[in-house]
Amino acid sequence: MAYCPSLISLQCSMVLICVSIFSSTIFASTDPPLTLDYYRSTCPTVFEIVKKEMECQVLSDPRNAAFIVRLHFHDCFVQGCDGSILLDDTISLQGEKKALANVNSLQGYGIIDRIKNKLESECPGIVSCADILTIAARDAVILVGGPDWDVPVGRKDSTTASYDLASENLPSANEDLLSIISKFLYQGLSVTDMVALAGAHTIGMARCENFRARIYGDFEATSGTNPLSESYLSNLKSICPATGSGDNNITAMDYVTPNLFDNSFYHVLLRGEGLLNSDQEMYSSIFGIETKKLVQRYAEDPVAFFNQFSDSMVKMGNIANSDSFVTGEVRKNCRFVNT
Structure with a gap:
């Protein structure tokens, strides 16, 4: 009997995923638990203050909404949601900001x-x-048309950061589907969470460096040869040359409604026009049986997408750094640990 290498690879990947699910329980727990009223007596205006400042920032530039959502995601996937992404490098601490997944x-x-x-x-x-x-x-999402959800609070700020985990834990733009799934499962997040959270790309921008391989690779294979897709691809290639300069040139991941949080991103994937390989894989990969169904569902039902996105954001926000509950602090300056 002949063995299919891709099948063996898939089986190995699924074994790793199962191991990751077991390991993820360490990171997904919230002990002590977060609560909705943690600041009720100590800082009752906290939500109002954050909301007002975010309103000013998003009004001045809608892209600020995507910046904050991405910061939150990159924080939670490294040591849990502990503010470690906000730490600057010092003589005694190497932060996460200059890690390959974060620096640009x-x-x-x-x-x-x-x-x-x-x-x-x-x-x-x-x-x-x-x-x-x-x-x-949460406020960033609401301000560009997205759903609302209650935010449990009571986190402590970590006194450490992990440059290495920032490189290891965060999905990359050209990563394959099974690898990305394993990274989400490691955090205690399901395939459903992964597809829903990817919907945040409806307000995101990407750098040429992260989509060059896609547009000069299998973009035509997934999008077909219809005139609209060909025109879109031609425009992308003008933004992102095949070689030479242009690595920092940017374009929207949802070119239809780039400043509006909606389900348009999933329609882009249905047309095979996903800007990032990691996104299009959710619909086009031969291993994406479950993810394809979810992409189709969220494209057809914006309410289902909004509901799941809200639930998944709470779930991601509950990824804990157990050490921070013991040795953590409330930083006076988000860029530095207290002295």
Whole structure:
């Protein structure tokens, strides 16, 4: 009997995924539990202050919404949602900002700084940077038309960061579907969570460096030869040359409604026009039986997408750094641990 290498590879991948599910329980627990009223007596205006500042920031530039959501995602996938992504490098601490997955893709640190300054004036030493980022991500989504959800709070800020985990844990633009699924499962997030959370790309931008391989690779194979897709591909190639300069040129991952949080992103995938390989794989990969159905569902039913996105954001926001509950703190400045 002949063995199919791809099948063997799939079986190996699924074994690794099962191991990851077991390991993920360490990171997905929230002990002590987060609560909705954690700041009720110590800083009752926290949600109002974050909301007002986010309103100003998104009004000035709608892209700020995507910046904050991405920051939150990159924070939670490394040591849990502990504000470690916000730490600057120092002589004694190597932060995560310069890791390959972060160095050219993350912005919005100044927004968190401004919110933190306002909260330190209102209720000093009370609200963690990790909570600020989590609340701000929810408000960012709402302000560009997305769903609302309750944000449990009570996180502590980590006094450590992990440059290595930032490179290992975060999915990359050209990664294959099974690898990305395993990274989500490791965090205690399901395939459904993965497809729903990817919907945040409806307001995201991508750098040429991250979609060059896709548009000069299998884009035509997934999108077909219809005139509209050909025109779109031609435009992408003008933004992102095959060689030479242009690595930092950007374009929207949802070119239809780039500043509106809706389900248009999934329609883009149905047309085979996903900008990132990691996104299009959810619909086009031969291993994407479950993910394909979910993409189709969220394209057909925006309410289902909004509901699942809300649930998945809460679930992701509950990924805990157990150490931070013991040794964590409330940073006075989100960029540095307290002295």
